[in-house]
Amino acid sequence: MITRLAPFVAIAALAAGSPAQSLIVPTSAALADGTSSTAEPLGGSGGRSQCVYPSSQFAGGGSILTITRLRWRADAGQIGTGGNWTTVRVDIGTSANPYNALSSTFASNLGADVITGYMGPVTVLPASGGSPNDVIVDVTLTTPYAYNIASGDLLIDIHTSLYSGDSNGRVLDSVSGGAEGGRVFSTGRSSPTGTVDGDVLVVMVDYTTMGGAAVAPYGTGCGGGGNGSTFYELFDGGNPFDLGGPGTGWTALLSTPSYFALQSSTAIVTPTGPATPFTDDQIQSFLLPWSMPYPGGTTSTIWVSSNGFIALESTSNAGDMESLEDFLSGPPRFAPLWRDFNPGANGAIHAEQDPGDPTKFHVTFVGVPEFPNTGSNTFQTTFEQNGSITVSYGSCSTTNALVGFTNGGDAVDRGGLDISTETVGGWFPGADTDAIELRVQGGATPIAGTTITLEVDQVPFSAFAATILTSFQKQFPGLDLAIIGMPGCELYVGNVLTSIPVTLTGAVTETRTFDVPNSPFWIGNELHMQAAIAGATEVQPLPVAVSNGLSLLIDTF
Known part of the structure; x- marks a missing residue:
């Protein structure tokens, strides 16, 4: 299952207001x-x-x-x-x-x-x-x-x-x-x-x-898809693990700023070096021979948990049991097979550069049992210098596990996919689009005379132009834009006062500073905004996507 991630965090005005x-x-x-x-x-x-x-x-x-x-x-x-x-x-x-x-x-x-x-x-x-x-x-x-x-x-x-x-x-x-x-x-x-x-x-x-300057979002955007990197499948009694066996697995090809996931039949490369000793519920770091990009950053170190996940940022939490909540809230990580394993009882974990291809680095679990010492599970995660990752499975006895990748950082759970079926033809974030989102960076409020930063999130890969429409008129419920070829999109502002261009850099989240007016006319007035993105191929026939609406109440405190 795939997590439809990166919903905007609506942070309201925390400025002085009425008593609680x-x-x-x-x-x-x-x-x-x-x-x-x-x-x-x-x-x-x-x-x-x-x-x-x-x-x-x-x-x-x-x-x-x-x-x-x-x-x-x-x-x-x-x-x-x-x-x-x-x-x-x-x-x-x-x-x-x-x-x-x-x-x-x-x-x-x-x-x-x-x-x-x-x-x-x-x-x-x-x-x-x-x-x-x-x-x-x-x-x-x-x-x-x-x-x-x-x-x-x-x-x-x-x-x-x-x-x-x-x-x-x-x-x-x-x-x-x-x-x-x-x-x-x-x-x-x-x-x-x-x-x-x-x-x-x-x-x-x-x-x-509300009292003083405030920010309030309204409505829902459409046509995004820039940050759908996170995907997972949670296996349990009603959905037993079905990815194991020689010649089975999946690959996450880096397609900045996301992954393209598809099935893989890559065989496990037999480790040649000695195993690294692990105890139960232990996490250890390993240096990669190069710096590797991933959605959201780069790393030259990986953190391997004895319980079957590999973090891309420092963490001391070995995750004694697979947890969707921890998966989404923790660091960026791959979970080739997250379960309560115990390599201290049996089996081995190897971490080494490929003996024949210096652009690859393998982390291999060989015959590792579930805690305390039940069954045997063999699988390998291969990291490539270009940022792509391949997971290959051998014989696995577990039926419960969490498998996938997440950007982490308190990602909101928005559903998922069946990895064994939906990666047959390849899964790409554009197939599960997120809404374009407009917000104010860092929870700032529009205090007269200050500068705030507006964020446009979920900018699709295909976008070639973006702007933020402003108006004194709020339109909610929104006007259905299907009449002009934008099904699923709504217009949330009235007569447009001005358009603020947004420079596209290829990032998932683009930013634009906004100088809050400081004249007496603006104090106590609301300005309503909505972002529009041209080149959003997920919206057809007119490839334009729009964000939620955003109301800015301008004040002096």
Whole structure:
């Protein structure tokens, strides 16, 4: 499966605004216990719960809310002393689907502006048994989220790890029936799909309303495809590993700034040098004989994990078990076969330059068992000086694993592909395009007299011109551009005030500085923007793609 990556991170104005306010949703549970309860995602083995709330539930707070804190309470009657998780991830943004029409595939519900608001340890607080009961999970977002109510329903996506502590008092308050929200949940945090129902968690949302200079995205772009390098397939009981066996594998050919992935029958090159000793859950670095490019950078060092992945940036995390969450959030890496292996018990790992071709470097796992000492797995990853990578499999006994490549860096999961079938004719990022995205670099706000940097992301390889349209008029919902040959694209600005040209350098993300006006006329006024890209061959018959809309509220603070 392939991850449709690089959605823009919508960072709202964090400038001074109104005092923090709170709102409990669903609103029917504001003063009384909800109508139902749920143990997800607080189950002991971890899980995932994606709750979506109608935008109408937030109508009283203002048009744009900067959400800073989320709190969940125990169901009435629950009593417990609390506990903790080592890692909780809370993603927040608008939902790609209405709350009452959610997909069972988690990635399909993620809107373009979903961000990771918090990732780290969380303490579960005691519950005394009242009605309504106490707040037991309290998360302050390290990255606040600007919720533009006009953009759609609010999605809160919770990923939890293994829980330790009191097993009592962990059932959360919820509202059932589906009229005030929808949910997708799974007891496996790495599962790409879950169960859809209307049992939505009761949550207290702390927010501030906009004050001072602010940035707010709206709508969704079309026709990109510049940064689709990440791809993966997660093998488990319902989808057992099917890539193993002599003469099987896949190749990722570097086609800057991405990869072209296709099937390979390259045989494993037998190692000639001694093996490098590895213990269980160990990571070691190896110098390549040359510098190698990859999407997003270059490296002359690789970090090999005993568990079957190879990082392209420094990391000390050996990843004791395959994890889609860690795969997407960690460093750039290849996962030829990520599983809980134990070379300390049996087998061997070799890392060496090809004896006959100095432009190749092999990392070979030979007969390595799963922990503690089960089965045998043989596979090889070949790095080439030109940046291309080939994975070749021998006999592999494992049925569960994670396979693929990621740019990492908190990449948003947007679905995937079946590597064994979709690479038959070759997979290229253009086949799974991402939307063109317009944003402000670094979360800056348009303070009068300053200069901000605008970013246009997902610029397609074929683009030959780009501009940013500006207008005093915001058009939302957008105007469907299918009438001029741009299906799937919408116009989000009215009468164009001016066009700001963007110089194309061949990068996935292009930038353009913008001098924020400083005259009294502009103070308190909004300027609306939208990027347009010519040469976007994914849009036909007129090869022009456009971004989301972006509203800039100009002020002096």
